[in-house]
Amino acid sequence: MRELVEQLTSLGRLDNVSLKALLSQCAKDDHVLQLLRDSAVRTAREQFGLGIYIRGLIELSSYCRCDCLYCGLRRSNRSAERYRLTHDEVMECCKEGYRLGFRTFVLQGGEDGTHTDRWLTELVATMRREYPDVAITLSLGERGEESYRALYEAGANRYLLRHEAANEELYESLHPAGRGLRHRLDCLESLKRIGYQTGMGMMIGVKGQTIDHIVEDLQLIERMRPEMVGIGPFLPHRATPLGGEPAGDLRLVLAAVAIVRLMLPKALIPSTTALATLSPTGRLEGILSGANVVMPNLSPSDIRAKYAIYENKASWGKEAAEGLSALEAELQTIGYHIDYARGDFNF
Numbered sequence: 001m002r003e004l005v006e007q008l009t010s011l012g013r014l015d016n017v018s019l020k021a022l023l024s025q026c027a028k029d030d031h032v033l034q035l036l037r038d039s040a041v042r043t044a045r046e047q048f049g050l051g052i053y054i055r056g057l058i059e060l061s062s063y064c065r066c067d068c069l070y071c072g073l074r075r076s077n078r079s080a081e082r083y084r085l086t087h088d089e090v091m092e093c094c095k096e097g098y099r100l101g102f103r104t105f106v107l108q109g110g111e112d113g114t115h116t117d118r119w120l121t122e123l124v125a126t127m128r129r130e131y132p133d134v135a136i137t138l139s140l141g142e143r144g145e146e147s148y149r150a151l152y153e154a155g156a157n158r159y160l161l162r163h164e165a166a167n168e169e170l171y172e173s174l175h176p177a178g179r180g181l182r183h184r185l186d187c188l189e190s191l192k193r194i195g196y197q198t199g200m201g202m203m204i205g206v207k208g209q210t211i212d213h214i215v216e217d218l219q220l221i222e223r224m225r226p227e228m229v230g231i232g233p234f235l236p237h238r239a240t241p242l243g244g245e246p247a248g249d250l251r252l253v254l255a256a257v258a259i260v261r262l263m264l265p266k267a268l269i270p271s272t273t274a275l276a277t278l279s280p281t282g283r284l285e286g287i288l289s290g291a292n293v294v295m296p297n298l299s300p301s302d303i304r305a306k307y308a309i310y311e312n313k314a315s316w317g318k319e320a321a322e323g324l325s326a327l328e329a330e331l332q333t334i335g336y337h338i339d340y341a342r343g344d345f346n347f
């Protein structure tokens with residue numbers, strides 16, 4: 001397995017069979033997983049040193065027209081608490097975030113039909129005007145190319161749209177009422193064409209996913225070369241059809257993060273909130289697998305619990321914008337620190 005890790009490190013790629021062998025071994029062999037993670041950490045440090053970028057996450061709306069099987073915000077979940085932030089509430093979040101030192105704001109939300117291009121472009125343009133030095137990241141799901149373009153021209157810089165599953169059958173099983181994998185990939189291609197720094201990614205451990213599926217995901221990521229990659233564990237939400245399923249395997253998440261770091265050394269890779277929710281040490285373990293970004297929650301405190309894609313989401317303490325000193329102290333325990341720069345992809 002050492003040769004495979006060395007090959008991945010030097011070439012940035014592995015064939016299907018080798019990737020499958022490496023992932024399978026990582027799931028059961030501490031030594032191999034550690035070899036892989038050590039190599040990924042060395043690569044991340046060469047690119048980013050010991051600084052971890054922070055992004056202020058603003059959860060715009062818990063309304064969603066989609067029905068993804070794994071998500072607590074799915075439209076069929078009648079027990080979900082719904083809210084949407086107003087323009088002024090978002091600007092208040094930005095004001096507080098800027099004061100705390102954030103230089104990237106991430107607007108994330110369900111696919112809320114009331115978020116017209118006009119409303120969103122006005123919001124993005126106001127953010128751009130009032131905070132000209134920040135990066136604006138959007139994570140608002142599938143929209144048309146014209147919509148993506150209007151938002152880009154209004155001042156957005158980055159767009160996160162997880163592909164969720166590169167395998168068509170798995171994708172369809174998780175998104176039975178969706179527009180299909182081809183449409184998702186078309187959206188990602190539009191975003192890249194327009195000029196966004198584009199993010200993709202997937203959950204590990206969702207029902208029906210096999211190691212072969214993860215290999216397909218990793219190979220799609222390697223082919224599409226996104227600037228950002230978000231990988232986290234599946235976490236069940238009891239009010240969804242997958243509520244009784246077990247959470248994803250921490251080891252496989254860490255292995256996938258490390259592999260992506262070695263495939264795309266310059267990529268911006270968050271140590272996800274889902275990872276911090278799965279394990280008390282998850283955030284640090286993600287960083288010690290090659291991640292270089294964390295996304296503290298900057299949403300108004302009274303709505304954080306309502307944005308529940310999965311249950312028991314970490315959105316307080318070190319996962320909260322107001323907990324930056326606790327985050328800094330935690331990072332220092334492994335020799336890292338917060339990097340307050342806006343942290344664009346270095347093309």
Ligand code: SF4
Nearest residue numbers: 064066068071074110
């Ligand atoms: S995963 Fe996203 S698109 Fe799917 S139901 Fe949840 S919020 Fe909506």
